[in-house]
Structure formats: structure tokens, C-alpha cells
Amino acid sequence: MNARLPERQASRALLIGSSRFSHEGLHDLPATVNNVRALADALTDPALGGLDPSGCRVLTDPTTPQQVGDAIDGVVNEALDTLLVYYSGHGMLNQRGELFLAVETTDPDPRRVHYFGVPMGWLRSALADSPARNRILILDCCFSGHATQAMSGTAPAVSGNLDIHGTYTLASAPAHETAVAPVGAQFTAFTGELLRTLRQGVPDGGELLTLGDIYPALTRALLASGMPRPQRLGTGMADHIALARNRAYRPATPSTVKPRTVSEPRGTTITPGVRSTNEQDPKVAAEFHAAMLDGYRRAKKELNYNAGNFIQMVQQVGGLEAARRLLRASSVSSGFTTLWEKGRLDLAVEAVVLQDRFAGLFSDEELDIARDRLAEYGYSPAQTS
Template sequence: MSVLPDPGASRAVLVGTGRYEYLEQLPAVSNNVHALAGLLRGPLSLQLPDRHVSVVENPVAAHTVVGAVRQAAAEATDTLIVYFAGHGLVDAQDQLSLALPHTEAGRIETVLPYDWVRQVLLLDSRAERHVVILDCCYSGRALGRMSAGAGLADQAAVEGSFLLAAAAETRTALAPVGETYTAFTGALLDTLRQGIPGGPALLDLGSLYRHLRLTLGARGHPVPQARDRNSGAQVALARNHADLPAVPVAAGEAVGERPWPDPAAIRTVTGFFTSLADVRVVSGLTQQAVSWRSDGRISAGSVGRLLNRAELPATWETTEAYLSACGVPEDRIALWQLVWQQLRTAEASAGAEIPAAAPGTVSEKGRRRPFSVFRRGRAQ
């Protein structure tokens, strides 16, 4: 089952090298990283908090990138996204290296071996899921001939992950003249923003990969490649905005068929409120309409205050009224209540002062841990 990561327990590190002292310039790379960072932080994608997205642009040394990835790997417990855009090189041992601003062809001490990043993900990461996106290429003679075969994906793969890699053969294919973004990242951004007509409710990496192959192939660009380890293809980067409900929930509608956020994927308070706001988006209702459908249980102002809270509500009634008014099925509302109680209990265990649960809330005996469809893996 595809799932959107909990933004409170996820991290992203976006690395871009577009300025080079000895290699060809890639001016579109800067646009890549900043546009992708904005998208991951915004409502069209994962809504990651600003502090959970690290942008490393034109790093002067390899340890700058490795340090940023290591910090994110230590903090993320749900999903860790690592993105690189720039030149990719192949050393004498046919290993992938990422070019930095001062990289010189043939000078191994001036590159970032990709295996350093991979080892951080394998050995130091607490995240259950890893997403690696590489918009780079191999550099051939004078960078005039660039190609990427199956070896790139094989080298970059990490257990419990999904690798999505651009396969650019020429600089023009990688960064078309006059375009704002590189070909691969531009297509990825367009898909996340606009969705896939007729596609799944959640744009998981498997669906994105298949769509990008068709889109880039139709444009005459090299098609990407991918490696899926331990169900990594089920990680979603956005809702499919092309197929979100165009009309509000109507009386008698089979509301259970709507792509409601999955409360089982919520692990943090940030994720709770992000998913709660997403419920209204899926319902197609305005805040005023939600209030009207609640039969006076909550006002439009109360809806806004609920969705903009930083701390969990002390009682359950307002959240329940909101979910019910949005059209969420009763069995799914019960799952939301379980998650609310679990998060409150976790805060209490951490020393936060939380008022006693309201009458009728889930008991200690009834709590259970949300189900996760992923497990961490290790390379064999």
C-alpha cells in the first residue's frame, strides 16, 4: 500500500553542483534544488517543515555533503530523501563519483565518492525508508559523451530504498539550452505539481518512475532508471492533484472510496496536523462548508484554529466533529482517535504536561502501534 511519509519524522537533503572550475557549467542545477526544496515544503508535496529540508549548493568539500546526510540520517525515523544534481563521473574502478565545484577529471581526491553517501544510509540512518534521486551522468571524454547504464543504479542502491536516476547521454539532454531546469528534474517537478491524469491517488515512486519514462522518452530525452529495495516503490512524494475530488462530499456518496490520508502513517504531532489538513483537501470542502456539515458542532473559525495548532488538542470532540463533517468513514475516524491517544501518551512519557483524556477516549488497554508497511533492511 502506498503511503505519504510523516513530515515530522522525515528529512530531505538536496545537493546541487552547477558551478565548476574545470568542468562544464550546469546553471539549471541551482533552479533544480531550490524548486524541489520549495515543493517538498509546500502543500503540493510532503509539507516538510523548513528545518527538515537541507539545501547544500556548490559544496566545496565532500565532508560538507556527507555531514549533512549524516545529520539528516540521525534525525529521520520515517523517510530520508537524498537528491543530487550535477556531473557524475566514473573512476578507474567503475565506481560512481559526484562532481564538486573543484573537481578535475582524473583527480580522485577532488570528487565525492557516492559510496560514502551510501555507507551513511546503510550504517548510520535511523530512517525506515530511503529515497535517493540522482540527476547526474557519467562523464566521458571531455564530458562530450555521457552515458549511464545499469551500473549506476546497482552502485547507488540501498536496502529499504528506492533509487531514481536520470540517464543522460549528452549535456543537451541533461540540461536543454534555455530551459529553467534539467530535463529529468523538470519532468519530476511538473509531475508532482500537476499530477498524472488517470493515475493513482498517491504519486508513489513506482508510479512516478513509470510516468517519467514515458514522458521523457516521448520528448526524445534519455529515460530514467530505478532500483526498488524492500517496498521502497510504495513511498509517495505527493497526492495526485490531477485526480483530486473536484466536488465536495455529497449525501449518499461512497466516501470510503476517497483517497483519505492514512492515520497509520502518522508518527508525530506535525504529521497529525498535516494529515488533518489534507483531509479537507481530499473532501473538497471549504472551512465554512465543514462547519455547516458539522450541524453546529464546530464553527469555521474553530476549523481554522484546529488545523493551525502546534500542540495536540486536550480533548477529542472537535477533531472527531471535523473528520465526520469532512466525510471520513467512522472506522477510519476510530483509527485517527487511536493515533491521537498514542501521541498524547508519547508526549506524557516525554515529560509534557497533558490534561487527562476526555471521557470516551481510547483506553490504555486499547492502544496499539500504527501499522507500517515497511521494514528496514540491510545489504547482504
């Protein structure tokens, strides 16, 4: 699936910023208003690809949950291509551990918040019922990681599953951690980094800035600053949804391509840029296919990670073709990102590709892609046979 920008006229965004709160248990968050206004500017910037300004709606300082409900209702059915809903403010949990979003009159008492806060179920239902092909939910609030649980249908209070092709949830903090809004800062920590990524782009990324590009860049930058780790959940091929053009994109030219010295697999002669005869060796190809299946099984057993899309691709087209498709993709897969988060890039397809016994199955360019991706994420594979 190729990344593409949202269709301007058929896409909608609702950006909600709650900065003022009347209850003494909630402090004001002035940066949230800056968040939504700057994010609206970035999303509608024609130079970035942007949404049509008429389709990007900003709601600041709603006083009641009903105002938020009305605003959601005003965009969900209009979006036919891409729907983006963003909230920045206070997040709080009720006694059952369910997430609620604060408005000006919200009472944060866990016993009363469900009367005065915006329930996560409203946003879940809105995205589930929208006719939009792609749906994106971004939450910048405390405990926002609960949203990824709710959107996956695994939270105890949620009945049924949300299995919508092209739905992506991005949260600023884990389920049981608070988000960060530095005192006196123009933006909150999470949205400030999101804005920087949208405006400056991701070096070595593709021409379009996809959610699959944005999430790792956000995570690395925020962790380096001591901030909470963002959370994400994607269904279908949601990682390929693009929000903007990548300003840091530089197309490769002959003068910028660096020559690489290829280490030859044992007993094999490789002509640069040409596949070795190992590709024609059924035994080597079968061994690679088995290694791909073994990586899937190990991830499931050791990490409790079920890479459903990956194993389906391997079963449909074979391990070798599946690896080539993943290498040719403009950004890393959601599975690669998950393995990176868990510190197990040794199980990534790129690490298997670079094993000595399989290197002859791939072109120099494909080997370069695998090596560069792993290096970008701080992993140096050991040469194994």
C-alpha cells in the same frame, strides 16, 4: 501495503545542487541551483502533503567533498521515517568505472577524480546506516545509472549487498549515458519533468503520488522528448513510498464510471459485477495458478528477470489471490514496470487475467482495471484461450 506520505516531523531531505566548477574540464550548470530550490518548494508545499521546511535542507555549490559529507551526516541520523537525498550536477567515472559526484574543485580526470569528487559509496553507506524506514536517492547527473548498480550491490567495486526494506534509487540516465541540461533552460531535463509530475500529478493515478507512479510517468515523458531513459531500483515495497498528493487525482463517481461490455468466456454466463462459477472450479483456478508460475519462469528465462516478491506472494496466497491483490493496488507493481521497460507486458499478470479462459474468475471491475492498465501503457492483449 498502502501508500502514505512521509511523516513531516520525522522525515528529512538533503538537496544538493552543484552549478559552478573551477576545473576547465567541467562546464557550469546554472540550472542545478534552480532544480534544488524548486524541488525544495515542491517537497515542502503543504498543499502537496510536503515535508516540514525545517527538515528539507538545500546545499548549493559545495566547494569540497567534505562539505557534502558533513551535510549528509547532518540528516541521515535525524530521519526516522523517510530520508531523501538528491544531487544535481556533474557525474564522472574513475578508471575502475566507479561513479563520483562533482563539487566546485573536482578534477574530472579519471585518474584523479577519486581524490576530489564525492564517492558513490558515501551515499550508499549513508542510506544503509540511516534509521529511516524509507530511504530515497535521486541523482540527476551523467552516468547516474551506475548508482542503481552500486545500490544493488552488483557493481564490481562494491562488496556486500544493500538489502534494505523501503530503499528506492532513481537516476536520470543509464550507466553509460550522459544526462541532459538544455542550454538556457530553467531546469535540467530530468528534474524539470520530475517537478512537472509533482506539481501536476499523474492522471488516473491514486490519491497519493508514489514512486511507482512517478517513474513510468517520467519515463514516458522523457522518452517522448528524446531524452535518456531514467533508471530505477527499489527494494521491498519502495514503489509504494509517496512523495506528494496527486493533484490529478479524481475520485470515481457514479456519473463518471463508464459501462463496459464484457466478452463472456466460452460456455460461461457472467452477470455484471458478479464472479462466475469458474472461481469455484478447482481445475480453472489451478490452471490460472499454473499460468502465473509459468509467467514467472518465462520472465526469468527469457528476460533474466527474477520477480522474487511476486513468486513469494503466489506461493503464500495462491495465484488467484495474488492477482486480485495486485489488481487492487493503487499503482502498478515494480514487476509490471520492469516488464513494460523490457517490452514484454504479455507476461504481466493483467494480460493473464484477460485471457478468455480465466476472465470468469474475476469481477467486471477487476477486468476493467487490468484492461485499463495495459491500455495506459500502450499494450492491447490478444484474446487467447
